[in-house]
Amino acid sequence: MFQEYDEKKVKSTTINPEELKPSGMKSEGVTILPSMNGVSQACISDSGSLKPINEKDDSFEKYAKPGYVLSHFVNRFMDTDAGQIPVVKTEMMLKDMLATVGARAGITRNNYRVIPGLYAAGEPDENSEVLVTANFKLTFDILRKNLKKLNVWILVLDTVGVNVWCAAGKGTFSTRELVRRVESSGLDKVVKHRRIILPQLSATGISARDVKKMSGFSVIYGPVRAQDIQAFLENGKKADPDMRQVTFTFAERLILTPVELNIALKYVLITAVALLVISGIGPGIFSLKSAGERGWISIVFLLTGLLSGAVVTPAFLPLLPFKEFAAKGMISGSLFALCAMFLSSASSLGISAMIALFLFGTSISSFLAMNFTGSTPFTSPSGVEKEMKQFIPIQAGAVALSLVLWIYSAF
């Protein structure tokens, strides 16, 4: 899970100009007309006059600022003693869903953020609870769609677009950021009470005692999952044991695999090119024909290793024997390599080529499966270190042997 973190992206504590804007707005690079999306939409109405979009509240026009456009997930604004607070929609729009697919695929994941600060859901007042979250848009969306019947404040921390648990582990969802955000948002002017509800998994980065000391707000650790928030609140802010426990179901594992594939893709392409070159080596020093024919078969085994290590092993994790991910990847990878052996023309290449391909596909699968330890909610760093010390020499040795056999088999 910690692999999402990108060190270069972590800012120092200097004030980012984005933070000076009210949350819920974002700036556009170039603005010709000092208008907002909301206003131009209102212009399309039948009468042709400027009408408020939401009858319940004042027109968006009141909150318009030159150079700003409204975030699509903001329904309206509320005036509070700490200024205007955007009220978020609790329904997902097509735009959110498409962007979720992009982020899950790993395409837009690294810069998918909302502006940190205070937001509202429903009709919160000075007695309403405050839920704290991260500014990764996926996290923010999961939270707001689970707030349908609730009236709460949402305090979004700047976690540089990383989810709650990873950000807590890497120190951006921290006591310092929380205290700073409580102060900068003017939360003490918005609510009368002095308590904030944090996602349980943020505890890795938070010291409840220090938050209380520095901000005056008491930390209540809420459930692990946003879907349990309503039950948690109705239950007098008590979490059932189930709400406190992390899960890692088939669906939860499967949804991580596109990112695994995406991360592996660059290395797979480089390896594929290298395989074509190596496969051309033969009695005539280098043969293009051989590079194509033998190279193609070796790429098939690279792809079975990729599929086995980055998709099948994660998806069927508990069903595969052994506790070490590298060993699980070897089991799955060797089965895939055997299947590829029967289905491709590899058997015509001779025994040493077949052994080379089998070792190669199995090692790739083992390595990628081991890489998945970084994406789970239950692997300890000490365990991963032990596993790597044990298996990297085996994987490297198998690939080296496979390379020698592959070149030897060409002669």
Add this chain to the structure above:
Amino acid sequence: MKNIRYLEDVSTLVFNKDKCVGCSLCTVVCPHQVFEMNDGKAVIVDLDGCMECGACVNNCPVNAIEVNPGVG
């Protein structure tokens, strides 16, 4: 989570029962129910379930818990 387990005997979690004041916050923050309360003090009931996330360490008011993974 009981059906998916990782390596045994690797966690560096250390708990000092003498220091424990029984606030039970470790049982709240741990995502794998490693701790339970017993006679007003916390006890480790599932050491191999520990993933060394450090949530208990940060929130223990008397520094009774330590965890030292080599890498992170």
